[in-house]
Amino acid sequence: MLSFLPPTPSEMMDTLKTKFRQRRKALGYTQTELSERSGVSLGSLKRFESSGQIALESLLKLALVLECLGDFSSLCEVEEERFGSMDEVLKSVK
Numbered sequence: 001m002l003s004f005l006p007p008t009p010s011e012m013m014d015t016l017k018t019k020f021r022q023r024r025k026a027l028g029y030t031q032t033e034l035s036e037r038s039g040v041s042l043g044s045l046k047r048f049e050s051s052g053q054i055a056l057e058s059l060l061k062l063a064l065v066l067e068c069l070g071d072f073s074s075l076c077e078v079e080e081e082r083f084g085s086m087d088e089v090l091k092s093v094k
Helices: 009-026 031-038 042-051 056-065 069-074 086-093
Strands: none
Touching (some): 009 042, 009 056, 031 042, 042 056
């Protein structure tokens, strides 16, 4: 079934833990290696990969080592102004 609702925080945590685990494996890192390279404790990494729970700073450290830190730069960006009609476009130019 298709859902048009945004994911819940729990669903997003599940998605992130899966993507990070897949990325770690694709780059050939064991959990121990990623822990050592990132400075994130092995316990925190294991908890993240099993439950999705992790401190933001630790998540960003993992993202740096996994070469996906840049993906976070687009979070919460303010969207450009959108116009509903041509009249609104013309009024904004004046």
